[in-house]
Amino acid sequence: MLLPVLLCFLLLALALHSRSSKGSRGQLPPGPTPLPWLGNLLQLGPSSLDKRLMELSRRFGSVFTVHLGPQPFVVLSGASTLREALLLQADTFSGRGAMASLERCTQGKGIAFSNGHRWHTLRTFTVGALKKLGIGSRSIAQRIQEEAAALIQELSLTKGAPFNPLYHIRNAVANVICSVVFGERYAYDDPDFRILLDLLNDNFQILSSQWGQMYNMFPSILDWIPGPHHRIFRNFKKLQAFIYDEIKKHEESRQPGQNFIDFFLDQMEKDKQDLSSHFCMDTLVMTTHNLFFGGTETTSTTIHYGLLILLKYPDVTEKIQEEIDTVVGRERLPCLQDRDSLPYTNAVIHEIQRFISVLPMGLPHILTQDTHFHGHCLLKGTTILPLLISAHRDPIHFKDPENFNPNNFLDDKGAFQNNDAFMPFALGKRICLGAGLARMEIFLFLTTILQRFTLSTVKSPQEIDLSPKSTGLGNVSPPYELRLKVR
Structure with missing residues (x-):
């Protein structure tokens, strides 16, 4: 339904927009020839954009231009190219490119989609506040352990009946970031x-669908076309209202330094005479939403997808459980300190993240200044698309890139080995602020589940399809049901 309706509007628009979008942007790297305004949409097709871009990289090289609608993007493909740009020229590539859907929601006021002085100020403040609240320390690891114990208790109530674990996982992951941002957790039966959580997930799924991708390419057209993309903005307003209500509660009875909202309110109080301050209510709401959304959806999707992969490969699951039984036993919960003693488990968890590439195309960047890169003169303001999945499928760095294989993170002696091409949280100045927290959560939640339960499903492993439900902003895990039996 989407493509025929959209094409009617696009053909109408072509009559009004016959001019190509090149011209004022200087010399861009080579790429497929775009049509006026449509760009390369017809060549790329409506789905699996990440795979099509990887096919183009084999033709045009690791740096090429693609037009998504009228907007040109310079695509960076391959691990070495991504590292060279995002690490070696970190400042130059540190701008945040616009996504029409999220720009309409945040208006550039949160930390994720702000730029310039505002972004530098918010980033410095947020990193400091999260560090004071224990992110990256043993205290937050203990908090995750407590939530893992609560999750196990909830999962036990399923009593071996088939169920979709997504809500339970989302609630557990959300409770960790809520304890940091709001200073509280929420019961699993809190309606x-x-x-x-359903609103968050709905937005993630729409943004990862064809509707979400098309909106980001043609917002002025899609604003007039009925479809699920309009729910993004209705959902966001409801989430915004929830966050605003939470902030008001903190304003009335806050204790300085107890959670992120309190830290931000303290800074607002300090800067209340400064009319140019970035610490205001709108920015607090948007930044809180960024932390809430970013700290919930990608991590819960990774764990949910990871359990499906383990159902597909029961021999891998069995080997993990044997390692956990030997190192940890069953008398206590796994802890972060166990990670170095669980090389196979650690390798599987890294391989899950590599294989699913939860944000396959990352988030767009823009250049903060002119630069020479791979023989091209790229101008300030050029939009960059870091094709993160290309690093995870790079045959130079991974032994078996197209298939799930934990040996990608093991040496010949069975010891865990990291890999420079592993970048699920992006790289450089725009690396996910919650990367350390996400690593802890994925490890502790998965190991705790596997320590306590045997996984099974109504399907045979051979029948399980690991293809994502949809691909856009993220790779969305397909729906499934599993059964849990206490070990």
Whole structure:
């Protein structure tokens, strides 16, 4: 339904926009020839954009231009190219490119989609506040352990019946970031919180669908076309109202330094006479939403997808459980200190993240200044698309890039070995602020589940399809049901 309706509007628009979008942007790297305004849309097709871009990289090289609608993007493909740009020229590539859907929601006021002085100020403040609240320390690891114990208790209530574990996982992951941002957790049977988590997930799924991709390419057209993309903005307003209500509660009874909202309110109080301050209510709401959304959806998707992969490969699951039984036993919960003693488990968890590439195309960047890169003169303001999945499928760095294989992170002696091409949280100045927290959560939640339960499903492993439900902003895990039996 989407493509025929959209093409009608696009053909109408072509009559009004016959001019190509090149011209004022200087010399861009080579790429497929775009049509006026449509860009390369017809060549790329409506789905699996990440795979099509990887095919183009084999033809045009590791740096090429593609037009997504009228907007040109310089695509960076391959691990070495991504590292060269995002690490060696970190400042130059540190701008955040616009995504029409999220720009309409945040208006550039949160930390994820701000730029310039505002971004530098918010980033410095947020990193400091999160560090004071224990992110990256043993205290937050203990908090995750406590939530893992609560999750196990909830999962036990399924009593071996088939169920989709997505909500349980989302609630557990959300509770960790909520304890940091709001200073509280929410019960698994809290109906209001369940609605909020459903709103978050609905937005992630729409943004990862064809509707979400098309909106980001043609917002002025899609604003007039009925479709699920309009729910993004309705959902966001409801989430915004929830966050605003939470902030008001903190304003009335806050204790300085107890959670992120309190830290931000303290800074707002200090800067109340400064009319140019970035610490205001709108920015607090948007930054809180960024932390809430970013700290919930990608991590819960990774764990949910990871359990499906383990159902597909029961021999891998069995080997993990044997390692956990030997190193940890069953008398205590796994802890972060166990990670170095669980090389196979650690390798599987890294391979899950590599294989699914939860944000396959990352988030767009823009250049903060002119630069020479791979023989091309790229101008300030050029939009960059870091094709993160290309690093995870790079045959130079991984032994078996197209298939799930934990040996990608093991040496010949069975010891865990990291890999420079592993970049699920992006790289450089725009690396996910919650990367350390996400690593802890994925490890502790998965090992705790596997320590306590045997996984099974109504399907045979051979019948399980690991293809994502949809691909856009993220790779969305397909729906499934599993059974849990206490070991």
